[in-house]
Amino acid sequence: MSDCEVLEDFQAEKNSTKKIESLHVKFQLQKECHFGEHFLLIGDHPIIGSWNLSKAIPMNWSDGHLWSVELVRNWNKFRA
Numbered sequence: 001m002s003d004c005e006v007l008e009d010f011q012a013e014k015n016s017t018k019k020i021e022s023l024h025v026k027f028q029l030q031k032e033c034h035f036g037e038h039f040l041l042i043g044d045h046p047i048i049g050s051w052n053l054s055k056a057i058p059m060n061w062s063d064g065h066l067w068s069v070e071l072v073r074n075w076n077k078f079r080a
Helices: 003-015 075-079
Strands: 022-030 060-062 066-074
Touching: 066 075
Parallel strands: none
Antiparallel strands: 022 066, 060 066
16 A cells, blocks of 8 residues: 555545544564664654653564554544
8 A cells, every 4th residue: 555545545534424533553664683673663742752762662573674563542542
């Protein structure tokens, strides 16, 4: 699914009369690192740690050096 398709799906969902209850987001990174090292998801929103490394979300490794993490949050709490 391309970025445009995701945006179109989101816009259609936003314009529908159906109530959005949860937000599902998947972050992916394809990057090699040394054995024992890992990647973290961090940013300025409280859901992703507010730039506090102790609150960062660890990403999961899979074959092909693909790191990912999925977040599912209550839509109303996310918007607040």
